[in-house]
Amino acid sequence: MSQEQSRRGPGGQGKHGGLGGPGGPGMGMPVEKAKNFKGTLKRLIRYLQPHKYQLGAVLVMAILSTLFSIFSPKVMGKATTKLFEGIIAKMQGVPGATIDFHYVWQIIVILLGLYVLSSIFSYFQQYLMAGVAQKTVYDLRRDVNDKLSKLPLKYFDARTHGEILSRVTNDVDNISNTLQQSLTQLITSVLTIIGVIAMMLSISPLMTLIAVLTLPLSVVAITSIAKRSQKQFVRQQKELGQLNGHVEEMYTGHKIIKVFGRERRSLEQFDEINGRLYEAGWKAQFISGVIMPIMSFIGNIGYVLVSVVGGILVTKKSIEIGDVQAFIQYARQFTMPITQTANIANIIQSTVASAERVFEILDEEEEVPEAATPVLLEQPKGNVVFDHVKFGYDADHTLIEDMNIEVSQGQTIAIVGPTGAGKTTLINLLLRFYEVNDGAIRIDGVNITDMKRGDLRSLFGMVLQDTWQFNGTIRDNIAYxxxxxxxxxxxxxxxTAHADHFIRTLPGGYDTILNEEASNISQGQKQLLTIARAILADPAILILDEATSSVDTRTEIYIQKAMNELMKGRTSFVIAHRLSTIRDADLILVMNHGSVIEQGTHEELLEQDGFYADLYNSQFSKGGFDQEAG
Known part of the structure; x- marks a missing residue:
């Protein structure tokens, strides 16, 4: 499990769990905070600005919905009062005393109308907010996607795929959920608190004071318990991350575990981590679960006090019996939105932290802009020149100091050297995945910086040692x-790539679906498809990175013939690990520490008896086995 994922907490995004009321699963959960809360919040609000009229309508709907909902207990209290007065009059034997059911039914009809209106406005509030939330997140996703397409390769090289995916998916989803659910709940909760306090004050300021005095006690109880549970939630997240990491490691390396007989040790480690996770999870859930009964206990004390004081005020004719009933309903409504607001405040902090991480992507330095008037090679020949090229992955470490290479059309250039010599770097510079610090690279006399990146890369066909196939048919993979x-x-x-035979032996032939890992065909077959794809592309310049390393010796001979046919008349750059495969190259570049230290044909370099000769001879010094050199 990646660090990004482990920070998300149990069950992925569990931060919305506590919105239902006091003591929900979200209580006590650790909250990730933004480094610059105000600045990020303002920036997030700017994404909402295009929808300000819809947000205004949402606010109006929320006010109306809350207003009708809050007014209902006061109206219901009038029906209770009328029933109470009728019953008391009958008990006292008042002549002609009856219960005014006509009035009661009128109240019931009014109540039904209030509840229906409240529900309708609540429905439209949710409907409008859903549109605002999805449009806002749509804009944000579009901006992130556009930005990712403009970021240089070094951004992706410096970060794990999991981290980038976490920002693009989990963090954006977190923002979406908050805008969709928490924002409307926050608005409704705040309006409910204000409305309920106003209605309680209209009934009895004294009873309101009693109800409000129970709040500090609730806050103290929740805060003290939340601190204890938060420690356990942090521990639970840590143990969950370790457990997921252990499981992933064990499943991906299960063959190695079986070969070395480490199943028992693996199970012991799992049981050990699982036990710690159980203990932390149990404590976290138990401690946070105590919040609900404590809140109920404190709330019940408040209800008792309110009922006693209300009864006294009724006997003194200060208020009516229906007002006491309405007040108790308001007191129940009062606790819920306060707890929700506290939870939502935590969620908003987490959401702003997510937004900050998304905005960090949007603020990353982009690729060097395209040339204002790009040059397009109508009929590329494939002449390549490296002219005093200087490059380093960072400013403090220069990898290539002063590279000068001249390649003519149709030549096969082999690049050899030990690991870290700069072979792959040279290809990255050629394709403009990285920009040179100084000097220039020219194709057919045109500086590659004067060309559009898309036009430049369309000149190349690549066959790499690491094959890449996507989820689709074999036909689609070749046609790519x-x-x-x-x-x-x-x-x-x-x-031409000698792939047709094995394709036709598959159950679906060219319509066979490759799964995500393309594990339903062999590694060698995947390589053949990659070569077929390059042959179909018919590029001006070929880049081959040990293209036949994953096929058997017999197939390698066929592939080598096919590649030789493909390479005729085309400039080819071959990154070689097995030096026996590049004897016929027109030019061999021997690289070490970023510089070309030797160049020439295979025979010329052997005669020099230098670095290449040592490298070549070392591969055949131990029983004729090839040894990787780069």
Missing amino acids: GREGATEEEIITAAK
Whole structure:
């Protein structure tokens, strides 16, 4: 489990759990806070500004819905008073005393109308807010997606996929949920608190004072318990992260565990972490669960006091019996929105923290802008020149100091050297995944910075050691090499790559669906599809990174012939690990520490008896086994 995921708490995003009332599962949960709360909140509000009229309508609907809801207990109290007066008059034997059911039915009809109106306005409030929330998050997702397409490769190299995905999905979903649910609840809760206090004061200021005095006691109780439960929730999150990490590690490496007979030790570790998680989770849930009964206890004390004082005031004719009933209903309504507001305040803090992490992506430095008047190579030949190129992944460490390479059309250039020599860096610079610090790279005399990145990369076809296939048919995976490719062209490319035979042996042939990991075909077959894709693309320049490393020796011979055919007339850059595969290259560049230290043909470099010769001979010094050199 990644650090990002473990910070999300039990069950992923569990931060919305406590909105139902006191003691909900969200109580005591640790809250991630933003570094710059005010600035981030203002920026998030700017995303809401285009929808200010809808938000205004939401506020009006919330006010009306709350108003009708709050007014209902006072109206119901009048019916209770009328029933009470009729019953008392009958008990006292007042001549002609009856219960005025006509008045009571009128009250019931009015109440039904109030509840219906409250529900209708609440419905429209939710409807409008759903539109605002989704449009706002749509804008935010669009901006994030646009930004990700403009970020340089170094941004993605410096961060894990899990971290980026967490920001783009979990954090944006957190914002969406808060705008959709918590914001409307916050508005309703605040309005309910204000309305309830006003209605209670209109009934009896003394009873209102008694009801309000129970609040500090509730706050003290909740705060002290929440602090204890928060420690356990933090511990629970930590243990959950360790458990998920252990399970992931055990499942991904289950073959190794079985080979070395470490199943028992793995189960013991699982039981140990699971036990700690159980203990932390039990304590966290138990302690936070105590909040509800304590709140109920304090609330009941308040109800008793209110009832006693209300009864005394009724006997003194200060208020009516229906007012006492209405007041008790208001007292019950009073506690809930206060607890909800406290919970929502925590959720908003978490949401602003999520927004801050999303905005960090939007504030990242983008790729160097495209040229104002880009050059397009209509008929690329494939002449490549590295002219005094200087590059480093950061300002303090220069990897390539002064690289000068001249490659002519149709040449095959092999790049060899030990790990970290700069072989892959050279390709990254050629494709403009990274920008050179100094000097220039030219293709057919045109500086690559004067070309659009899309146009530049369309000149290249790549076959890498790490194959990449997407979830779709084999036909679609091959056709990815060129948009609008015909069925005949796809099959021809597959035949050239010696992939046609194995494709036709599959149950679905070219319509066989590859799963997400493409694990339903072998590694060698995946490589053949990758080669077929490159053949279909028919590029001006080829980049091959040990393209035949995943196939058997016999297939490698066929592939090498197909690649030789494909490479005719095309400039080819071959990153070589097994030096036996690049003997026929027109030019071999030997790299070490970012510099080209030797260059020439295979025979010329062996005659020099230098670094390349040592590297080549070392691969055949131990029984003829190849040894990876880069």
